[in-house]
Amino acid sequence: MKIKLFVITFLSTIVLHSQSIQKQEDSDMIKAIHEHALTYGKSYDWLTHITKNIGARLTGSPELDEMVSYTKHEMEKLGLDSVWLEPVMAPKWTRGEKEEAYILSKNNKIEVDILALGGSIATPNTGIQAEVIEVNSLEEIAKLGKEKVSGKIVFFNRPMNPNLINTFNAYGEAADQRFAGPRVAAEYGAVGALVRSMTLRQDDVIHTGSTGYGDLLPEQYIPAATISTNTANRLSALLKEEEKVSFFFKQNCEIHDAVLTYNVIGEIRGKTHPNEILLVGGHLDSWDVGEGAHDDGAGIVQSMEVMEIFKSLNYTPNRTIRAVLFANEENGLMGGRTYAENVKKNSEYHLFAIESDSGGYVPRGFSFDAEVPEKTIEKLRSWLPLFAIYNLHVFDLNGYGADISPLKDGNKTLLGSLYPDSQRYFDIHHSEEDTLDKVNPRELQLGSAAMASLLYMIDKYGL
């Protein structure tokens, strides 16, 4: 077998320098994990049910209730030591009827598609119409000042940077326009906000997501919506051509009282260190468009598959391995917050937590908290040769999942994330395009296997 001979040779130089000796049983176990996932994996069947029989499932929807029941029931079938629900009070927002919008230029009324941003208020029943002012950053609003912004619709149009290889970094750089842009625009007297969709594609897909009003008083809130990159480019071109361009939009979204929902939790108790918890998770909810296939149906079914793999391989862990399927990531993070509060309240100790919430694409490796101690990285690094065989080359320091972020407590718990290839994620993120046909079963299964392999190593050797 000539396959990957070179990679193995190359990486083996590292092994020689490493303190830890990988044993044959580790490579055998990691092989068994991968073969089980690729041959008997259930994740794609689960995801088919979630996307096709349940569908989009924003907090407060009957679909999210169904998602809670379904995942609890499926986890119960795995024969874990315990499966339970953790109550979570979480915000509810609904879109209402389909939005309406058009651009008004000198000679034309151009109908366009928009999506209200999650958390936005509605427009008045008759909609709002105002002159558009384009900006590329939040700072630009301050420079323009109240005089120029007041009474306008502020249009945030800074594109994601195509030169960053990890597209999450490009998203991180651009997304302030969506989550903070409307608030800042409101502070300067704007009457509405429009945000360019967060994607690297030039197309008609509209990508929603959360916005927030921070400390503003409710009477200061302004309605905020997002438009596709094609619409954004068209609007921007008109603004360069014409002295004055106006925009009309009408949206019927509503902020409701908080609702009761649940984190779904299942665990296999550890035999030697049951009080040290290794967490794997994703989030149950999705935006109300698309099917929530990659975001985050993938993370849910991969977390469940990790548990299924350990049960099927009759692996009894030293530590407690727990799958946590979080509620309400998209518009509140109340699942993650509630979970962390209860961890504190119950004095539970989490040695490690990993989340899959970057899509079900082919895994490249893992990302960890940048503040991880050097000694811990060294230890993780010494395992790389075992993972490179499965094309898992990246042990990055580029952050961790949102739902597990409330567990951050110094370096008591190592926080991480599955790192799937990121090129395709923002094509479908928070949009009608996030559907099952964008998911490849093997890529999904390889993600489960990657996380199970890492959990196995941490369970065996600690951190």
Add this chain to the structure above:
Amino acid sequence: MKIKLFVITFLSTIVLHSQSIQKQEDSDMIKAIHEHALTYGKSYDWLTHITKNIGARLTGSPELDEMVSYTKHEMEKLGLDSVWLEPVMAPKWTRGEKEEAYILSKNNKIEVDILALGGSIATPNTGIQAEVIEVNSLEEIAKLGKEKVSGKIVFFNRPMNPNLINTFNAYGEAADQRFAGPRVAAEYGAVGALVRSMTLRQDDVIHTGSTGYGDLLPEQYIPAATISTNTANRLSALLKEEEKVSFFFKQNCEIHDAVLTYNVIGEIRGKTHPNEILLVGGHLDSWDVGEGAHDDGAGIVQSMEVMEIFKSLNYTPNRTIRAVLFANEENGLMGGRTYAENVKKNSEYHLFAIESDSGGYVPRGFSFDAEVPEKTIEKLRSWLPLFAIYNLHVFDLNGYGADISPLKDGNKTLLGSLYPDSQRYFDIHHSEEDTLDKVNPRELQLGSAAMASLLYMIDKYGL
């Protein structure tokens, strides 16, 4: 910037041991190559034209003629030093009218979809009907012997192995059933051959491809077709349940006389070593189903993009960089064979040849000829840190492209291949599913940039 800090640290240990010192100008150039591809890349626009305005383009079709004209014209617009056509005589095969087929079990006539295999003969006008015998290998036919095989339709049903991470290795293990199965079945007196589609999905997609009759006399040829994995599983289940299952199929394909077609070639002449050629290529033709988007529209537009990158960055190479867009890969390899004959005739020297013909998916790195000398691998290996930044971690010894394989002449020319991630390729390979919507522009551009970066390094430092 914390991003990939660890990977850089990890790989830098290799650099210290390496003889070659990477200079800042190399990392600057590789950065410029990637940024140009990701920001100004033309590959996706070219591929849009190829898939939507030209479409499927089997040898001998008017679409392939159009493809030759279009790519020649687009290469001419790049301002290369020369662009020309190289005549190629190549086999022509046509599918004719849509095939018809059904399974005949005890109580049912079940209509199924099939595709004739490329190169197969037709059935008689009235079709053929015979009892089905299932085998899992060519060897199994020999074991069964003439008595059991004679008069039957042999059904090759060995699935691709899901446990191999690189799916091309699984394809390599299974594809003998398609390219040699019908010939061996004919040798043992079978009247027809059916082959399970070469894919890891369980679905209704049918994947065609070449078969051949080797040294058989034309009167020994038998018609051969392929069925989807769902149909194969159904047929196999029936064969287990019932004593006798028959199959009927009718196909109208035709083997024609050879036709004249062309390799399309463009080059930038080297300034110090013009007689040392670095080749980048793909193939112009595709099967007659789908749009030939990944196979191999991607390789064509990536090869053109490599040239576009060098011209746009005003890079004057030391050696001659040549894009070769090969004719007739799918059913004859006559483009590659003719090119290699002319290379020999004209005493041209190729230092390096790389092909992109594994899909336009996100690149993982490169694969090289397993017989490459140790010294050469060491040199390539010393460049890995420059590539890992772009998530190119694999410098594998797992073979090279088919079209460049006739250039093999000991180790005179290093042969290689772009290595895109392989998980999705066999979902769409040689099927109606190989369409533009399966291609992500950034993944395509990253493949062009990967090859341009490698060519730049080889151009500068030799091998």
